[in-house]
Amino acid sequence: MGLWSAELTKLASNALLAQRVSSINSISAVCEAVGASVSEVAHGCGLDSRIGDKFLRASIGFGGSCFHKDIASLVWLSASLGLHDVAEYWDQVLKMNDSQMLRFRI
Numbered sequence: 001m002g003l004w005s006a007e008l009t010k011l012a013s014n015a016l017l018a019q020r021v022s023s024i025n026s027i028s029a030v031c032e033a034v035g036a037s038v039s040e041v042a043h044g045c046g047l048d049s050r051i052g053d054k055f056l057r058a059s060i061g062f063g064g065s066c067f068h069k070d071i072a073s074l075v076w077l078s079a080s081l082g083l084h085d086v087a088e089y090w091d092q093v094l095k096m097n098d099s100q101m102l103r104f105r106i
């Protein structure tokens with residue numbers, strides 16, 4: 001594997017996991033608004049073999065330093081390459097995480 005492929009594999013792996021956490025957290029907000037159980041929705045989604053059940057637990061957001069740092073690096077790299085839509089996409093994952101933490105007042 002080449003240097004760029006190795007570095008992007010690390011960034012992409014963490015970004016995809018963080019995106020998954022942010023996705024279920026955004027679904028949790030919808031569930032709360034309509035009175036549905038996010039646990040039941042996540043379980044149902046996890047039964048789909050294309051999705052699986054890993055990282056489908058709603059929480060206060062993704063923690064630690066790696067997910068945020070790696071997504072921020074992906075945002076910066078994408079923007080510096082002129083891939084502004086891609087940068088905005090990954091920046092939205094960071095914003096979704098911030099929004100989830102605000103919902104819990106963290």
